[in-house]
Amino acid sequence: MxxxxxxxxxxxxxxxxxxxxxxxxxxxxxxxxxxxxxxxxxxxxxxxxxxxxxxxxxxxxxxxxxxxxxxxxxxxxxxxxYIKGQSMKDYLQPLAIIPDPIAKQLVFIFKEMKRMGFTRIDASIRHLIVNEQGEVKVIDHVNSLKTRHLWPMDFFKALGKLKLLDTFLYQLKEMDPDLYCEWKAMMDTGVN
Missing domain, CATH: 3.30.200.20 (Phosphorylase Kinase; domain 1)
Known part of the structure; x- marks a missing residue:
């Protein structure tokens, strides 16, 4: 083997x-x-x-x-x-909204990255995998301790292309108003 x-x-x-x-x-x-x-x-x-x-x-x-x-x-x-599942992009593409359990996991993931000491609080939408149990895991961490992103800007760009960013921001505001304000300010000012 x-x-x-x-x-x-x-x-x-x-x-x-x-x-x-x-x-x-x-x-x-x-x-x-x-x-x-x-x-x-x-x-x-x-x-x-x-x-x-x-x-x-x-x-x-x-x-x-x-x-x-x-x-x-x-x-x-x-x-x-081995994470058996599909990329977040493939999972979300046919949907008109992000299911609340997935949105909650996404918020948890980005907060967890910060807690673990990652400097890249972000992930490519193709590196977020939804497994068969509906759990989200992140793969490809080569730049997690090198690149500096204070908020999930690449992920937000991908959600924008899927026309799901506004939905996610609304969900984030409901789940964690402080984090919403923090990320929205960074997004509006273009902070990495």
Whole structure:
């Protein structure tokens, strides 16, 4: 089961060499993700520094329900919990409103990121995964301790494109008026 060590990823065009039977389930700027069992996946990085950055962020979140559990870390790979579900974008696209339980989880996630010490209080809408139980988890934490976003500006932009930002802001104002005022002020002034 640990033949995932044979998988390599090169930065040049993210060239992937996968001599294993593991299915490629995603790839991005820093690496590629392969499903290695029913409940685990491995992210293989092109550069060790990206692996180190993400493992540091995941380590901070191991006592939180919002990040995947980590099982093993190497120089260029992390074996972690496989989150079976769909991206928040795919989940929200057919909807006219954000269901309240999801909106509450989103608010919790961004507050939890701050509590954990992340400097990026934000997430790409494609990195928010809604699992089969309706729980939301965040994947891809390479820049969670590097990039500085004081509010979920990328997430808000994505909600705007889905025409759901006003709905979410209304829900936020009802759930947490202080946080609403804080984020709205940052949004209006263009603060990162």
């Amino acid at each position: 640990d033949d995932y060590h044979k998988i390599t990823v090169e930065k040049t065009g993210l060239k992937i060499n996968n001599p294993t039977r593991y299915e490629l389930i995603g790839k991005g700027v820093q690496g590629a993700v392969f499903r290695i069992s029913e409940d685990r996946c491995v992210k293989v990085y092109a550069r060790e520094r990206h692996c180190l950055k993400e493992s540091e962020a995941l380590n901070l979140g191991q006592h939180s329900a919002i990040v995947p559990k980590v099982f093993d870390v190497g120089a260029k790979y992390i074996v972690m919990e």
